Amino acid sequence: xxxxxxxxxxxxxxxxxxxxxxxxxxxxxxxxxxxxLALPGGYIHDDEDFDAEGSARRMLKDKTGIxxxxxxxxxxxxxxxxxxxxxxxxxxxxxxxxxxxxxxxQLDLLxxxxxxxxxxxxxKLVAAAVKRVRxxxxxxxxxxxxxxxxxxxxxxxxxxxxxxxxxLDKSSFRRKIASLDFLETIKDEVQAGRQRPAQFxxxxxxxxxxxxxxx
Amino acid sequence: xxxxxxxxxxxxxxxxxxxxxxxxxxxxxxxxxxxxLALPGGYIHDDEDFDAEGSARRMLKDKTGIxxxxxxxxxxxxxxxxxxxxxxxxxxxxxxxxxxxxxxxQLDLLxxxxxxxxxxxxxKLVAAAVKRVRxxxxxxxxxxxxxxxxxxxxxxxxxxxxxxxxxLDKSSFRRKIASLDFLETIKDEVQAGRQRPAQFxxxxxxxxxxxxxxx
DNA sequence: CAAACATAGTTGTTTTATACAACTATATTG
DNA sequence: CAATATAGTTGTATAAAACAACTATGTTTG
Numbered sequence: 471x472x473x474x475x476x477x478x479x480x481x482x483x484x485x486x487x488x489x490x491x492x493x494x495x496x497x498x499x500x501x502x503x504x505x506x507l508a509l510p511g512g513y514i515h516d517d518e519d520f521d522a523e524g525s526a527r528r529m530l531k532d533k534t535g536i537x538x539x540x541x542x543x544x545x546x547x548x549x550x551x552x553x554x555x556x557x558x559x560x561x562x563x564x565x566x567x568x569x570x571x572x573x574x575x576q577l578d579l580l581x582x583x584x585x586x587x588x589x590x591x592x593x594k595l596v597a598a599a600v601k602r603v604r605x606x607x608x609x610x611x612x613x614x615x616x617x618x619x620x621x622x623x624x625x626x627x628x629x630x631x632x633x634x635x636x637x638l639d640k641s642s643f644r645r646k647i648a649s650l651d652f653l654e655t656i657k658d659e660v661q662a663g664r665q666r667p668a669q670f671x672x673x674x675x676x677x678x679x680x681x682x683x684x685x
Numbered sequence: 686x687x688x689x690x691x692x693x694x695x696x697x698x699x700x701x702x703x704x705x706x707x708x709x710x711x712x713x714x715x716x717x718x719x720x721x722l723a724l725p726g727g728y729i730h731d732d733e734d735f736d737a738e739g740s741a742r743r744m745l746k747d748k749t750g751i752x753x754x755x756x757x758x759x760x761x762x763x764x765x766x767x768x769x770x771x772x773x774x775x776x777x778x779x780x781x782x783x784x785x786x787x788x789x790x791q792l793d794l795l796x797x798x799x800x801x802x803x804x805x806x807x808x809k810l811v812a813a814a815v816k817r818v819r820x821x822x823x824x825x826x827x828x829x830x831x832x833x834x835x836x837x838x839x840x841x842x843x844x845x846x847x848x849x850x851x852x853l854d855k856s857s858f859r860r861k862i863a864s865l866d867f868l869e870t871i872k873d874e875v876q877a878g879r880q881r882p883a884q885f886x887x888x889x890x891x892x893x894x895x896x897x898x899x900x
Numbered sequence: 901c902a903a904a905c906a907t908a909g910t911t912g913t914t915t916t917a918t919a920c921a922a923c924t925a926t927a928t929t930g
Numbered sequence: 931c932a933a934t935a936t937a938g939t940t941g942t943a944t945a946a947a948a949c950a951a952c953t954a955t956g957t958t959t960g
Binding site: 471473474475476477513514516519520521522543545546548549550551556557559561682683 | 686688689690691692728729731734735736737758760761763764765766771772774776897898
């Protein structure tokens with residue numbers, strides 16, 4: 471059995487900035503697609519990486535300096551047409567991060583709606599990641615990973631609203647959050663401002679909580 | 686860049702028989718894991734397959750003779766430990782089929798709960814597929830693909846119940862199905878028996894319908 | 901052939917969750 | 931200290947689901 475297949479990992483790194491989902495892209499400095507924008511990614515190193523997820527973490531760390539709090543396998547894009555070098559496999563991951571933890575460095579952030587043409591089939595990867603996030607946010611604690619560790623319920627509600635693209639009722643949202651019981655208040659920590667101070671909250675457990683549709 | 690990675694596709698073919706989910710397995714006739722039970726699958730043929738899904742369809746056709754009505758990418762299992770031959774990638778798919786359309790042939794069906802040890806990491810693939818199906822069935826028309834093209838609402842309700850592992854209320858179930866509007870009656874076709882005949886139904890469109898949680 | 905039976909399918913009511921609306925609370929600012 | 935801005939709560943109307951009882955229509959059986 472002789473295979474000639476390229477195996478890569480690509481990461482769709484998403485954040486919520488200026489009230490909309492944005493994706494991290496980098497300009498390529500080698501062929502193919504030299505000079506074009508692309509997702510952070512590259513070959514799996516079979517001598518170095520234990521598994522694909524480890525490979526994704528390595529890419530993210532090396533190419534952007536980030537260790538994202540949320541990383542999940544998205545989908546695998548595998549065919550003979552997506553890479554001019556031949557049959558290729560991209561195991562795609564998506565990562566969520568708070569905009570605060572992104573140092574303006576070697577990566578550009580672009581809004582996911584109205585993206586320019588990216589290298590390879592990376593527009594498809596972004597579209598798949600955005601669809602996944604929009605869908606999964608509706609019935610999980612996913613949205614929290616687009617915020618810093620501490621956040622107010624108003625911030626969280628706004629985050630859900632931006633992702634889902636619909637307004638949520640404040641009282642219903644708060645009753646639901648309380649009943650789902652995956653957040654806890656941070657005692658004595660409040661957000662100051664020119665109005666009544668807001669309670670800070672954080673995730674109770676580290677891992678994602680799945681629940682029935684939010685609202 | 687020199688990679689030495691094996692790229693395969695495996696298919697978790699599921700059906701509902703004897704009131705429980707069962708998976709199709711085959712005994713391997715070559716190394717590694719010669720003689721052990723494994724999922725239908727094999728190398729991607731980069732000279733023959735256009736993409737991974739096409740490869741999965743080919744495997745399914747060649748190894749089991751089946752063209753499953755429902756086939757979806759599940760997850761990719763990729764690491765250096767899962768195959769004794771070295772670093773390997775398995776792009777896993779899952780397929781759903783009605784038990785009626787499975788000719789007792791070159792494949793065994795085993796209940797997904799209490800499975801023996803399979804070759805490679807195939808127990809993990811089955812577990813992932815079962816989890817996906819149990820989860821996705823709750824908010825989609827997925828269950829229909831485990832039934833023949835024509836079915837009664839009682840059969841469909843039983844199917845949902847077996848997958849979800851919980852009882853559903855008959856009147857609520859039927860009101861919900863009616864409101865979701867993804868099924869249509871087959872005029873003048875009813876299931877006979879020793880009681881009042883039941884109306885036959887079928888999917889309105891070919892593709893999967895996603896809705897909010899069923900009940 | 902009518903009564904018993906078995907399952908299909910419907911209707912009405914109670915309970916629960918969400919939508920909608922109005923309210924109170926607590927800080928800052930001028 | 932009143933105005934104002936946002937946090938957070940409470941009450942009520944509405945919609946959906948759970949629960950319960952009913953009717954419908956075939957076959958089987960005495």
